[in-house]
Amino acid sequence: MWFKHLHLYRLHDAPSLTADELLAALDEQAFRPLGESEAKRLGWQAPAGQGGSRRLHELQGQRLLTVARQERLLPASVVREAVESRAAEREAAEGRPLRRPEKQALKEQVYEEFLPRAFVRTQRIDLWWDTRNALIGVNASSRARAEDALDLLRQTLGSLKVTPLATKVTPTRAMTEWLSQPSARPAGLELGDQVELKSTTGDDSVLRGRQVDLDGDDIQTALDSGRQATRLAFTIQDAVSLVLHDDLALKSLRFADAVLDEAAENETGDDPELRLETDFLLMTQVLARSIEQLIDWLGGEASPAAPTP
Structure with missing residues (x-):
């Protein structure tokens, strides 16, 4: 259940749907396998997989939906x-x-x-709808896949006004400052060991480092030459580690052992839906706090552009 990646969107003029009304809409767009002449199809499936029957789980204002995306691979x-x-x-x-x-x-x-005759690939895309904070997070490896899920939700609801979450200070500016000026790092931020630095001199070269000392001389020399950070690994409040990208995507999410231990302590037996709900609620609590903290570190949320209806 634990998300690996997260693309964040601000929801505008959120539709006031009850859980039952949303579930009915999801059922109308339920996933069905591809027909022989179809190249791609998306639909809603039960987040608990074969062990579940409901296409929507809602707990304390947090909604979990899952898209099944199926496509034929024809090179x-x-x-x-x-x-x-x-x-x-x-x-x-x-x-x-x-x-x-x-x-x-x-x-x-x-x-x-x-x-x-082409091979068929099926992918799962989880969507987290935080109704309390008017935020949508999509657990997808790419922005394109996240947009696929939003398009299906828009089709399901008839309208969905969202914009990618944006902050007053760009991630690139903040990450570069955190690397080059240790004193500027906010309390609660602990650097990891991954970084991507892009040249600003026009050659578009990229320097990537894994398992490196981000306070080491090599990184500082690269920054002094004018490179800027476009990806950076760090931990937020000892709760979740991630790699922040320049488009505010959160990749390679890893939850702290203390969080996973708490989930294990709340183990609910063999019921897959109850187990999923327990993990989901705990995960979203951690994510909501971490995202709020990250937005604060990035100067607060920027005024959004005109949303896409």
Whole structure:
């Protein structure tokens, strides 16, 4: 249940739906497997997986929803090779080069023919809706996957006005300052051992370090040369460690042993839904405090741009 990554969004004019009303809407967009001619499909599934039956869990204003994203994997190189082979055969048989519309039609034919035989990949995307703080967090490895989940929620609700969470001080500026000026680091922040530094001199070079001393001479020399931090690993209040990205994405989340021990102490037996709810509530409590602290360290929340309806 414990999130690995988190993309954060501010919710504007949140729809006033009861849990039952939201659940009914989710059921209408329930996941179903791909048809043979479909390349991608998204739908809502039970967060507890096969051991659960409910598509929504709500506890103390915290909602958990799960998207199942299924797609067929058809490499472009496979399609291209088949198109080139068939085009060459037709050109030889007809004694003329194929026109662009003919090649495009051939490409569509190959794609439709190969698609039903392509491998199918299914991914899970968890969505945390904090109704108390009008915040949505998506547990996804990329911003594109997070947007997929938001698009499905928007389709489910009819409207969803959200903007990526933004702060008055950019993560890049703050992370660079924390690295270059130890005295500027806020209390409760403990540096980790990962960093990404990008050049500001126009060559776009990137320096990445893992398991390195972030207060070491090599890092300081790179900063003195004008590089800026675009990723930085640190721990917030001894509760959760993460890698902060320049777009405010929280990656590689790891919860402290004390938090996981508390979850183990609250173990609720073999009921998968009850166990999920126990972990989810504890996790969101830790995340809500940590996000609030992080926003404060970054100068507070910035005024959002116009939300997407």
